[in-house]
Amino acid sequence: MRNVLRKIGLSAMAAAGAVAFGLAAGPVAAQQNNEALRFVLVSHAPNGDSWWNTVRNAINEAGERVNAEVEYRNPPNGDLANMARIIEQAVASRPDGLITTIADYDVLEDPIRKAVQRGIPVITINSGTEEQSAELGASMHVGQPxxxxxxxxxxxxxxxxxxxxxxxxxxxxxxxxxxxxxxxxxxxxxxxxxxxxxxxxxxxxxxxxxxxxxxxxxxxxxxxxxxxxxxxxxxxxxxxxxxxxxxxxxxxxxxxxxxxxxxxxxxxxxxxQQPYLQGYMPVVTLALYSRYGLMPANNIRSGPGFVTKENVDLVKELAGRVR
Missing domain, CATH: 3.40.50.2300 (Response regulator)
Known part of the structure; x- marks a missing residue:
């Protein structure tokens, strides 16, 4: 299984590099010496939501590949006002990049905008739309419409x-x-x-x-x-x-x-909606941006795909871990 995950990870990294364009370097883009990076992912999910385990697997795998520590934070009971405070705390810690959902635009708009204004690269995932992500000033959105x-x-x-x-x-x-x-x-x-x-x-x-x-x-x-x-x-x-x-x-x-x-x-x-991609691709992309100023010119739509009786055997072994 480890070899399978490694192949998936390397392929995803290669894909991200292949579609990236050389954009103007941001304030942290000069870190080209491969020093360790720190990213924070803030989700809206309560502690009991097992679906996010796959995302957490993905950020851990991606962090290992690109020499980055990726912290996962969430409101224990799913309270979105608490999520907004968690984003504010993450921004105050000055990470090299922020990954967050847009579970409620009105509630989360202010703390996400503050991250962008402070020069922290932001990638939105999962909840929210590509249009909302762009309006907030995020670099890209990875998720399912x-x-x-x-x-x-x-x-x-x-x-x-x-x-x-x-x-x-x-x-x-x-x-x-x-x-x-x-x-x-x-x-x-x-x-x-x-x-x-x-x-x-x-x-x-x-x-x-x-x-x-x-x-x-x-x-x-x-x-x-x-x-x-x-x-x-x-x-x-x-x-x-x-x-x-x-x-x-x-x-x-x-x-x-x-x-x-x-x-x-x-x-x-x-x-x-392929949650592994929602965790893996933002980490790899933020690492590329932090070190080389590279950022894909497009959002990544991770779904929808449909799993039926005809193809479930192909994904059953990986359900809850990579699928």
């Missing part, structure tokens, strides 16, 4: 015959999560209304809420979960209700239980 990903999922669900759905949203305070649900509804050709559950992240509560919704709306024939935190309890709810495999079920992101559910025919497909 969330509305578009939801739209494509909804179009696939419509082709499968879905007419009435529920979107299980475990992080409703993140506007990007709502865009996933809204895009899915648009793909089906309907308006997003009361089909979205504010599920929270407690597994027992998510399971109860999904089961209650399906009992109250027995004509529901499509489910969209927004990640493992909502997908895992939904799988259990479907099994308890005796309808596993009988309701079209799509989810964002991968995990071992989700891959197993795809193989079993309980989950129809998972939307893969």
């Amino acid at each position: 969330e509305h578009y990903a939801g739209l494509k999922a909804g179009e696939r669900a419509k082709e499968a015959g879905v007419t009435r759905f529920v979107c299980v949203n475990h992080y409703i305070t993140n506007p990007a999560s709502v865009e996933r649900c809204r895009g899915y509804a648009e793909g089906l050709g309907v308006e997003l209304g009361d089909q979205m559950i504010d599920a929270g992240i407690d597994p027992t509560e998510v399971q109860k809420k999904v089961a209650a919704y399906l009992r109250q709306n027995p004509d529901t024939n499509g489910i969209l979960a927004l990640g493992p935190n909502s997908a895992h309890p939904t799988i259990r709810a479907l099994k308890d209700l005796g309808v596993a495999g009988k309701v079209h079920f799509a989810t964002f992101d991968l995990s071992d239980p989700i891959a197993a559910a795809i193989q079993a025919g309980v989950v129809d497909f998972a939307i893969d």
Whole structure:
């Protein structure tokens, strides 16, 4: 496995170098002696969100490749006001680069702008849009267009015959999560209304809420979960209700239980935004910029990709680590 990861890492680094252009050197671009760099990645995820483990694996791998220490920081309970304070603290520590999500533009705009104003290179990842990233002055965005990903999922669900759905949203305070649900509804050709559950992240509560919704709306024939935190309890709810495999079920992101559910025919497909890329590419890119003033001229769209029963075996072994 280590050799596989090393090959992936070196290939990603080569790709970043191949598309980079020689831009004007920033205030830290003179560090061409390969001295150790320090970057900070701030995510919006609470401590219990296992999806981010893949991102953390990626930043550790990339840090080893480019001689950089990469600190991962997050609000333990997912509070975005706390995330803004964490970004401010990171900026005050004067890192060589900042990587952050744009979980809520209005909440995070000020601390991200302060980083840019202080000459700290910023790359945004995951949440937020390419347009928001540019507006904030970030160098680039690495992630999945969330509305578009939801739209494509909804179009696939419509082709499968879905007419009435529920979107299980475990992080409703993140506007990007709502865009996933809204895009899915648009793909089906309907308006997003009361089909979205504010599920929270407690597994027992998510399971109860999904089961209650399906009992109250027995004509529901499509489910969209927004990640493992909502997908895992939904799988259990479907099994308890005796309808596993009988309701079209799509989810964002991968995990071992989700891959197993795809193989079993309980989950129809998972939307893969390739979190490893979201962690790895910003670290490599910031290192190239810090040492040589090189920065890709384009954003990196890491998704959406679709994992189905036909191709799940190709990614199952790496789920939760690299996929």
